[in-house]
Amino acid sequence: MQAIDLLVAPRWIVPIEPAGVVLQNHALVVDKGRILALLPLAEATAQYAPRETLTLASHVVMPGLVNAHTHAAMTLLRGIADDLPLMDWLQNHIWPAEGAHVSRQFCVDGVKLAAAELIRGGVTTANDMYFFPDASAEGFTAAGMRSVVNLITLDFPTAWAADADDYIRKGLDVRDALHGNPLVTTIFGPHAPYTVSDAPLRKIRTLANELGIGIHMHVHETAGEVAMAEGQTGMRPWQRLKELELLGPDFVAVHMTQLTDQEIAEAAELGVHVAHCPESNLKLASGFCPVDKLLKAGVNVCIGTDGAASNNDLDLFGELKTAALLAKAVAGDAQALPAHAALHMATLAGARALMLDEQIGSLVAGKQADFIAVDLGALNTQPVYNVLSHLAYAVNSQQVTDVFVAGKPLLKGSVLTTLSIDEVLAKANEWALKIKP
Numbered sequence: 261m262q263a264i265d266l267l268v269a270p271r272w273i274v275p276i277e278p279a280g281v282v283l284q285n286h287a288l289v290v291d292k293g294r295i296l297a298l299l300p301l302a303e304a305t306a307q308y309a310p311r312e313t314l315t316l317a318s319h320v321v322m323p324g325l326v327n328a329h330t331h332a333a334m335t336l337l338r339g340i341a342d343d344l345p346l347m348d349w350l351q352n353h354i355w356p357a358e359g360a361h362v363s364r365q366f367c368v369d370g371v372k373l374a375a376a377e378l379i380r381g382g383v384t385t386a387n388d389m390y391f392f393p394d395a396s397a398e399g400f401t402a403a404g405m406r407s408v409v410n411l412i413t414l415d416f417p418t419a420w421a422a423d424a425d426d427y428i429r430k431g432l433d434v435r436d437a438l439h440g441n442p443l444v445t446t447i448f449g450p451h452a453p454y455t456v457s458d459a460p461l462r463k464i465r466t467l468a469n470e471l472g473i474g475i476h477m478h479v480h481e482t483a484g485e486v487a488m489a490e491g492q493t494g495m496r497p498w499q500r501l502k503e504l505e506l507l508g509p510d511f512v513a514v515h516m517t518q519l520t521d522q523e524i525a526e527a528a529e530l531g532v533h534v535a536h537c538p539e540s541n542l543k544l545a546s547g548f549c550p551v552d553k554l555l556k557a558g559v560n561v562c563i564g565t566d567g568a569a570s571n572n573d574l575d576l577f578g579e580l581k582t583a584a585l586l587a588k589a590v591a592g593d594a595q596a597l598p599a600h601a602a603l604h605m606a607t608l609a610g611a612r613a614l615m616l617d618e619q620i621g622s623l624v625a626g627k628q629a630d631f632i633a634v635d636l637g638a639l640n641t642q643p644v645y646n647v648l649s650h651l652a653y654a655v656n657s658q659q660v661t662d663v664f665v666a667g668k669p670l671l672k673g674s675v676l677t678t679l680s681i682d683e684v685l686a687k688a689n690e691w692a693l694k695i696k697p
């Protein structure tokens with residue numbers, strides 16, 4: 261008998277790879293933070309001597325969810341301005357509030373609030389674009405979550421940096437300081453075509469090639485933004501980014517609600533990943549990402565919540581349900597984005613976009629033990645004919661009972677183990693009193 265750290269024996273296992281598979285009478289074998297095996301329960305109990313066994317009679321175990329686009333610290337601005345179009349919302353509400361209040365401490369406290377909500381809802385990895393990326397890394401690492409921290413870049417000054425060169429320099433310093441942290445990787449985060457000029461974008465492309473890290477950017481979020489760029493430059497932002505040679509298999513384009521058929525074909529040809537944020541797009545009335553067309557063209561599409569100021573939660577199970585429903589409505593086809601494909605978008609597709617698919621995103625031997633358990637025993641998920649259907653269309657994120665990252669529990673029996681809810685809520689209330697006394 262081989263000694264192992266943990267044997268997980270749930271009612272069902274959804275490994276995501278192979279696609280659409282639901283296993284019963286199987287066990288997940290975890291040792292030294294990694295998945296050692298996924299095999300029939302009888303074989304597992306004959307072969308391994310676990311130090312701990314987690315038996316979950318009414319649960320499904322699946323990979324942890326990957327939130328492929330968020331602004332975690334903005335949870336502190338949740339609900340501060342609603343029911344407004346993007347530019348009014350940004351220029352007259354969000355940017356002034358950020359200008360007055362964003363500091364390193366704001367970011368640490370905001371990220372911890374976000375991390376608590378993300379873990380509670382089954383998210384194990386977040387791709388986070390915000391100021392003070394060092395604070396983002398600190399908050400997520402304290403929570404035990406995996407994060408992709410953005411080296412954010414804009415042309416204009418904020419509390420974090422003075423100009424584009426300063427953002428890039430500070431971002432690279434953060435990257436150096438994070439060297440050796442197994443839970444954090446970095447990605448360039450030029451904010452959007454309308455906030456970053458050509459020179460820093462060229463510099464980012466050169467550095468991304470040298471360092472082998474990706475680029476993550478808001479692209480074609482609204483029709484207004486595309487029209488404004490056409491008026492100013494005679495080019496659609498996509499065309500400009502293409503001419504700057506920014507677009508490629510290391511590029512994650514967020515939103516992409518305004519796309520011609522030619523742009524969809526180019527996204528596939530260039531290997532660009534799309535981070536789809538359906539609830540933010542719906543709330544800001546930004547437009548509809550043509551998810552079905554992108555998938556049929558062969559584009560890797562993943563899912564993000566965007567920030568809590570435009571969503572207004574970080575519930576990725578809710579987001580993947582919205583994505584599945586919206587894809588059908590936009591395509592005029594009930595078969596568009598079936599349940600297993602929506603689950604793939606929220607796990608392995610996100611991992612792939614963030615260059616983490618060799619580590620996470622599916623329950624495969626050798627990968628990191630990032631997984632969650634969801635209790636399907638609740639009223640809203642009974643009876644169970646089809647586990648994948650329930651996970652996509654019926655589950656409530658609060659049915660997540662256990663969350664592991666690299667084999668360590670972050671949520672155990674629905675209780676957070678790495679963060680104190682009382683502390684997180686006390687900080688959130690302190691900030692709320694400062695921001696809107």
Ligand SMILES: [Zn+2]
Nearest residue numbers: 331478566567
């Ligand atoms: Zn965003």
